[in-house]
Amino acid sequence: MLLRNYLQPLELLLQILLDRHLITSHCVTIITDEVIEITSPISHRYILLRGNESLTDLLMDASEASCSDYIVRIQDPRRFMVDFDYVSHHGLIRRSDRKIIILPSDLPDEENKEQLLDVLKMRESNFVVDILLVVPVDTNIDCPVYDIVTHKFVGIDSDDLIYLDRWNSCSRAFDKDGRLFTHDLSNLEGKHVKVTCFTYTPYVLLDLDPNIVPLGRDGVEVRLMEEFCRWVNCTIEIVRDAGEEWGTVYENFTGLGVLGNLVEDRADFGITALYSWYEEFLYLDFSGYGVRTAVTCIAPSPRLLASWSMPLLPFSLYMWIGLMFTFIYESFALFVAQGFSLRKIFLTSFGILITQSISDASFQSWKIRSVVGWMMLTGLVLDNAYGGGLASTFTLPRYEPSVDTIQDLVDRKMIWGATHDAWVFSLTSSRDHLLQQLVRQFHSYEPEELESLSFTRKIAYAIERLPAGYFAIGDYMTEKAVNEYTIMVQDFYYELCVVMMRKSSPYTPKMNKHIGRLHESGLMLAWEREIALSLLNYRVQREVKLSRTTRDVETIEPISFRLVIGVFILYGIGLLLATSAFIGEIIINRRNNKRRQNNT
C-alpha cells in the first residue's frame, strides 16, 4: 500500500487496467520513453526507448516471444502502430486478439490529445480490435481525469470513436463499470468485409444473372462467406482479381491476384480454391479447411487400335522374334539334312510353319523326313496358338493403353495443362523424382488455347475431384470435346481449401468456428450438389464421371468389316505381288521360249 501512494495517477490507472484486463495475458510488452513503475505479477517485457531509435526489431523480438499484448507510452504512438503492423505481417507468431493500451506521454495539452486520437484513424488500427486510448481530460488540476477511448470496429461507419468510460484519479473509480474490451465480433453490425475472389466453378461464380441468382453470385465458398456474414451480421463487398486469378505473393509483401489483394490488405478474406500452400502461409493466416479436394487429370481416351495391326497382335514382340529364329533354325536344319543343299529350304520351312502340305517326292531320304516331321509338329503348335490369339483379338476390341496413373502420364511425356501455375504449387517442393517430372510436364495456357487444344487430344487437363462427387472443370472443356477424355484413376495429390486472411486477422478464430459448424452440419456437401445441378454444365460433369464405365457396354460386338479390313489389306498386297509375279513369269518364259526358238 505504501508503494501505491507514490505512484503517479497514470501509473495507478495502468495498474488497474493490467489487473483487470490483462491478467490472463501470457506476456505484456511495455514500450515507453520514461520509466513506468509496475508492480504486477503479470510477466512482461520492458522496452525503454531512447530518442528515435527504431522500434521494429525490439517489437519483433517481443512478439516472437509471445509478448503480444502492448502498453505504449511514447511521444508519438503512431510510430508504434506502424511498427506493430510491420511486425504482425513479418513475424511468425499469429494472434488474433492482441490488445493494445496507449497512454498519454507528456502533460496533457490539446495538441498531444489530437495526436493520440489520430492513432485510431490510422489504417493500421483497422486491423486491431482491442485498442484502448487513455486520454487526459482536464489540465492543471490536482485530480487528473482520464477518458478511455476506443474505435468503433464494428458497424458501417467505423470512423467513430467510442468513449468507453472515465476514470477519476482522486476517487480512483470509473464512472461506469469499467468493462473495456467489449468487442467479441459476434455482431459486426453490418460492417463491410471485403472478399477477394474470381469465377472458378463450383467454388465461386460471379456475374450471374441477378434474376436467377440474387446478388449475381454463388458457389460453395461464396455461400460459405455469405453464411459467415449472416452469422456475424456483416456485408460482403467483392474485390476482383484483375485477371490474375490466384496470383502470387512477392517477398516484399506485395503481390497480384487474390493472394496479392490479401497481402496488400485490399481485402479481408480470400476464397476461391485456395489450398493450404506453405509459401503463402508465411504471408497470410489460414482458416480451418472447408473443401477437401483432389487434383487429377482427364487424359485423352484410348482409341481403338488400327486394324491393320490386328494380325500382329496375337503374339508379342519377343514371340515374333522367337518365331523368326525358329524359321532360321529350321531352314538351317533342312539345309544340313539335304546334304548342304540350298534347294527350297526357305520355302519349305515357311510352308510347314503355316501348316501347308509339301510334296512327298522331294524328300526321299529318312534323314530329311525326320527333320521335316519335327518341323511339322512345331508348325502345328505355333499355328494353333496364333489361331487362338487371333480369335480373341477379333472378339474383344483392342484399345491403345490408357493413361491411368502419374507414371503413365510421365512415361508418355504428355503435357497437362490449366490456366495458372497454382495447380502445381503444392507439388513444387516435392523431392520425389516422379512428381518433379510431373511438375516439369505442367504447362499453363490461356483459356482459348486450352479450348482449341481440347480437340487435338494432345494434352491432359487438370481437374479437381470434389468431396460430394462432382468435379471442378474449366469452361474451356466443352461438351463436344469431353467425350474424347477419360478421368485418370490416380489422384496427383489432395488439398485442403482454406479461407485466407491477413496475418493475425481478428476474424480467424471466428472463421474457424464457422467452418467447424459447417462441417458439423454437412452443409458444404449439399451446397456442392445444389450448385453442380443448377449452375454447372451437367453434361460435362456426367461425361467425366462416367468416362471409365461407359465403355464396358461395347466390349463384345459381332465382327464387323472394320475389324478384318487389316487382314484384307495384307491379302490384297499378297494378291498384287502374286499376280505381278505370275505375269512376270509369263513374260520371262515367253521371252526365253522365243530365244530358244531363234537358237534352234
Ligand SMILES: *[C@@H]1O[C@H](CO)[C@@H](O)[C@H](O)[C@H]1NC(C)=O
Ligand atoms: C533522430 O532524429 C533526429 C532529429 O529529429 C535525426 O537527425 C536523426 O537522424 C534521427 N535518428 C534516427 C536513428 O532516426
Ligand SMILES: *[C@@H]1O[C@H](CO)[C@@H](O)[C@H](O)[C@H]1NC(C)=O
Ligand atoms: C445487423 O446490423 C444492422 C446494421 O447495423 C442492424 O440494423 C441489425 O439490427 C443487425 N442485426 C442483428 C441481428 O443484430
Ligand SMILES: *[C@@H]1O[C@H](CO)[C@@H](O)[C@H](O)[C@H]1NC(C)=O
Ligand atoms: C516487389 O517485388 C516485385 C518483384 O520482385 C516487384 O515487381 C515490385 O516492384 C516490388 N514492389 C515494391 C513496392 O518494392
